[in-house]
Amino acid sequence: LDSWRRRRGLPYPPGPRGLPVIGCLFSVPKTYSWIKYDQWAKKYGGIISFSVCGQIVVVISDLEVAEELLGRRSAIYSDRLKIPFYEMMDWSWFLLGMPFGERWRRGRKTAVRTLQPSQMPRYHDLLKSKVHKFLKVVRANPAGFHESIGFMQGAIIMGAVYGYDLQGPDDYYLKIAQDANLISRAIVLPGGQVLNDVPFLRYLPKFVPGVGFNYVRLGNRLGQEMVRSPFEMVKAQMDAGTAQQSITRDCLEQLEHSDDDHDAKALADVVGSLYIAGADTTIISMASIIMALASNPDIQQRAQEEVDILTRRARLPEFADRPNLPYINAMCKEVLRWRVVAPLSFPHAVIEDDVYNGFFIPKGATVIPNIRAILNDPVRFPDPERFNPERFLSSDGHTFVDDPVLSAAFGFGRRMCPGQYLAEATLFIFTAALVSTFDVGKEKDAHGREMPLECIYGGEILSHPAPFKCSLVPRDGIADELISATSWGE
């Protein structure tokens, strides 16, 4: 009755009714749930709602609605769901999951400030060195490209955040972060998406004894270790005068005159959050670039020609070349659309009752933007399954035309990804360096016949590609020399 009064007779957004009490609990699959949401969007429209055990879930598959609610009304759409496993693990340090409020606001400020476009030149040398090292590593072991991407990105983020040079794939800090990431995905068993879609499961540990208990303990320990140990390392290095430039060092220097331990701890939480959010995402787009090149030889050739004209094959591409490489820029945009990294973003929660277009959206509702649907809308992006960088070129084919819609790949409103510019810079230098030195293609069998390329993308909160096979060989002697000549990444 109370809810009826609050609603003033207004209906919730349309959607499937589900069963009494549990609602749509069993209608939402645990993985690839966006496929179900697409079907519902076709039937009910760009904003739908359903209930799961009394909790209202709103799914937005329409760009204008997402921009209105999550963008323009972001003051009331920027909370996060309480994820009890995170709470039990005491992952309250994790910016991505933090509730809207003063602690989040402060942490977010630090993240945005250190990763804004004007800061990017500070990271250019780091990005180049790690990408060039990747070229060398892949030349030596092409079959291991998938792991090499993971290591490269770990090294980029560890370098940017802590000024630390990862020692190798078994580096202690990399391992903790990878394990913590696995836990944070596994914790939402049995498929990462589950807790976000089915808030009811948050009560699971209470009535299924033992479930998650070990995960919780382990997750807690890994989280604490990941946030604390690299941070303490930078502090010790600063005392010894040996700390490399990094986000952590810069921020600590600014804190120097504050004796407040609280500030230092809050800072450790933010930089730890950047590390975990940054290490697991960009790798998906880099693997997808390799996938796109392997299956589209014509696109690869065009990209190579564009870079070759500029560099004359006398050097590797630089960040200064970025404005003059429209096709490469278009590829980097297209890959974010073609294989959406976080298909359902990360759910938002509503802070106050709201009304949209005559529909009632209650305080506490979960709001899931279906980014995948928005970026694969066949009206806006004809033949959406095709990797087609030309979507982002002017009609004469020479100028890159940025489409603001693509920023949806990084979410909406005040919660939008603060790592966007670093991710885009990484993708640019990675793609440009790769096409200028390697031919990527399908694997050949013993008879020299091309084998079909298969790649399965996961159906969880981050859609990771399963490792796939393809051929990566230096283009020719010139490419080989260019790779050998770089002193970066030794």
Ligand code: HEM
């Ligand atoms: C291709 C790469 C990436 C993609 C597609 C991506 C995507 C996203 C998305 C969809 C969100 C949720 C936004 C929302 O709630 O509306 C997010 C949040 C976040 N991302 Fe990224 N991200 C990427 C790379 C990075 C990197 C490199 C970093 C750090 C250096 C980073 C740090 C974060 C943080 C800290 C948040 C939480 C923001 C908050 O809740 O206030 N991301 N990202």
